Amino acid sequence: MQLNIQNETSRLRAVVLGTAKSNGPVPKIEEAYDPKSIEHIKAGTYPEESAMVTEMESVAKVFEKYDVKVYRPDIIKDYNQIFARDIALVIEDKFIKSNILPDREKEIKAIQYVIDQIDPDKVYKAPSEAIHFEGGDIMVHNDHIFIGTYKGDDYSDCIVARTNMKGVAYIQSLFPNKIVKEFDLNKSMKDPRDNALHLDCCFQPVGNNKAIIHKEGFRDVLDYEYLVNLFGNENLFHIDKNEMYNMNSNIFSIAEDVVISEKNFTRLNTWMRSNNIIVEEVPYAEIAKQEGLLRCSTMPLIRD
Numbered sequence: 001m002q003l004n005i006q007n008e009t010s011r012l013r014a015v016v017l018g019t020a021k022s023n024g025p026v027p028k029i030e031e032a033y034d035p036k037s038i039e040h041i042k043a044g045t046y047p048e049e050s051a052m053v054t055e056m057e058s059v060a061k062v063f064e065k066y067d068v069k070v071y072r073p074d075i076i077k078d079y080n081q082i083f084a085r086d087i088a089l090v091i092e093d094k095f096i097k098s099n100i101l102p103d104r105e106k107e108i109k110a111i112q113y114v115i116d117q118i119d120p121d122k123v124y125k126a127p128s129e130a131i132h133f134e135g136g137d138i139m140v141h142n143d144h145i146f147i148g149t150y151k152g153d154d155y156s157d158c159i160v161a162r163t164n165m166k167g168v169a170y171i172q173s174l175f176p177n178k179i180v181k182e183f184d185l186n187k188s189m190k191d192p193r194d195n196a197l198h199l200d201c202c203f204q205p206v207g208n209n210k211a212i213i214h215k216e217g218f219r220d221v222l223d224y225e226y227l228v229n230l231f232g233n234e235n236l237f238h239i240d241k242n243e244m245y246n247m248n249s250n251i252f253s254i255a256e257d258v259v260i261s262e263k264n265f266t267r268l269n270t271w272m273r274s275n276n277i278i279v280e281e282v283p284y285a286e287i288a289k290q291e292g293l294l295r296c297s298t299m300p301l302i303r304d
């Protein structure tokens with residue numbers, strides 16, 4: 001397989017889509033690793049496996065409609081494998097395995113059959129366990145690579161901080177010719193409305209040089225301003241705390257003019273349509289309860 005990913009929006013040809021099958025029982029609070037899941041465990045509203053399977057199948061149907069080759073993970077019994085995005089990432093022709101949260105480290109073996117189809121010289125794994133990064137924090141944008149991180153002193157106690165500056169340096173070492181820009185993100189283990197779990201939970205490019213952004217997701221206003229300068233304020237769709245909580249920045253592009261989005265994102269979907277983007281609406285509100293949405297559930301392998 002010849003990998004090719006240069007950005008978030010070029011026409012998609014092949015993708016890994018996670019699975020909600022055999023997701024396991026409702027986790028105990030101490031087993032959960034994000035505050036939104038904890039909120040739903042406490043409220044007794046944690047999503048049912050069957051509802052999540054239905055939601056993911058509706059995404060698979062959209063890929064079928066656009067003739068995208070879809071790879072699904074092998075099933076690991078009673079294990080959460082919905083968020084394929086985080087376990088590895090593709091930039092240009094390189095496949096980079098993440099150094100992910102230990103609770104999630106088994107997920108990668110379920111796509112070994114995909115990795116086996118890639119030239120082994122193009123498969124990378126960070127040389128040290130002190131290097132942390134997850135795919136949800138990393139976005140290639142042509143000559144740029146954007147990386148979400150957390151620079152707070154309490155990084156090592158913070159289960160919602162998944163990418164450290166060693167991770168940023170490792171990605172830069174693989175792509176010396178790219179401009180790597182890191183963003184210090186706001187984290188909260190208590191309140192999902194204040195938690196930018198990954199960069200794709202508060203920002204994502206969409207369409208033709210536009211982007212969705214939640215200003216308060218950034219700890220340093222200069223990081224936010226970097227994106228305003230790069231994209232132009234008129235090209236940014238600003239989302240508020242509740243829209244971030246509902247995961248509006250986590251839609252997924254099949255092309256510059258085709259996006260998969262959640263059916264309740266009325267304001268966002270209207271804006272995208274007014275910018276000549278075809279919006280393929282799917283139900284995804286159950287999976288959203290686990291603090292991830294469509295970008296989180298997909299790992300693109302080939303785009304034009």
Ligand SMILES: NC(=O)NCCC[C@H](N)C(=O)O
Nearest residue numbers: 033034083136198290292296
């Ligand atoms: N890219 C993403 O933001 N992925 C969502 C992962 C959600 C999952 N509950 C986690 O905490 O790892």
